[in-house]
Amino acid sequence: MTQPNTIRISDLMVSGVKTIDGLATVAQAMAAMKEYNVSSLVVERRSGDDELGVITVTDIAREVVATNRAADRVNVYEIMSKPVLTVRGQMQARYAARLLVHFGVSRTLVVDEAGDPVGIVTLRDMVMGLAPG
DSSP: OOOOOOOBHHHHSEESOOEEOTTSBHHHHHHHHHHHTOSEEEEOOSSTTOOOEEEEHHHHIIIIITTTOOGGGSBHHHHOBOSOOEEETTSBHHHHHHHHHHHTOSEEEEEOTTSOEEEEEEHHHHHHHHSOO
């Protein structure tokens, strides 16, 4: 049996992530998402011992919009996900897809050897990247 071409996360990820401070308001996060045309932002570490976080449009819809909270009175850190699942760029896409499915998440940060974010990849990116043709 022959091995299929190995597709790595680095082949599928969107490079360069947009970041926001955890103390920013959700209104500021929404404005940044709109400006950059993205559906998630990486929440910056507060110190070297801190972990990365992520805020998504789903977080905003669930925690702010659906509950009728004022976006300018809620801070990002209140609704973000932290810590977040991360993968290395050299991981095979099929294994990363299994990992995301196992944890019930739709996206993950791609980090370099130092643990700094270099990209983001979604389940959709992986499925489409693994599709034949």
